Amino acid sequence: MIVENKFAKESFTIMNELVLPNDTNTLNNLMGGRLLHWMDIAAAISAQKHCNRIVVTASVDNVSFRNPIKLGDVITIEAKVTRAFNTSMEVRLEVWAENIPTGERKKSNEAYYTFVAINQSDETLKVPEAVPESEEELELYAGALRRRQLRLVLGGKMQAKDATELKALFLKV
Template identity: 75%
Template structure:
């Protein structure tokens, strides 16, 4: 199976915030943004896996500032690490007021996807080879984020989270 670089899964998605996407304060509804993020991340994951993927988890998504009616949303997504049958995808979300020329980072998040065959069975995914310093840092942190997701999802006991324990014990020794 071919080893892939993060740039091979890089995806950019743009959306215009229309009245139907907003709440009574003319701010983008959070659920609509999560929907768009799920689509962008799934496209990125499918590019890496060359198969259908399904969302397995969504990490904490914090809203740094409101996104307004008329803003253009840009979602940048790329795979940060591949495991056996799943991939982690990082997204950065920007809101741009095009007439004013103002662009701000609005959100960032990690989504996890599982690759499936045509019968809905899990399939192995290509491994990922990070190339840049940023990609290496995201790759290295992915195992800790994965262990935290598994603990929070009840699929791993905290005592088994070796990467997380090493992080906390290293912090205590300083």
């Protein structure tokens, strides 16, 4: 089940999935690849709702696996656009696993995905600005520029010397 709430030109997506036997490994834990697939879908929906365009996955940042997700758990994936750049958008994801009979709910994963808006000819398109409203949104918005610069440096698309936001974290001016 997917629910979208559009506010301030952003889209917040909640996606639920039930972990079934075909989704698990021999330890009855959710396979990481299956989770990444579901996360990609939830993030893409948020990005598409934000810009009303077709989007493609440009990058997936460090996905951490904190707690295993077990067979029979219900997972909730929360995805939200944190910042839009010229043609790309950063989407933050949080994954929660819940054992319905016991009511135990644990945060399992979090990650940042980047999407680029394109047209039918695979040409990039401008995307609308994401306007932060809450304190948390402002923090995520500010951090998105640093995360973007790190992605670009690691991807060889920006020289480290040009990553001014990253340098500011380490250098006193």
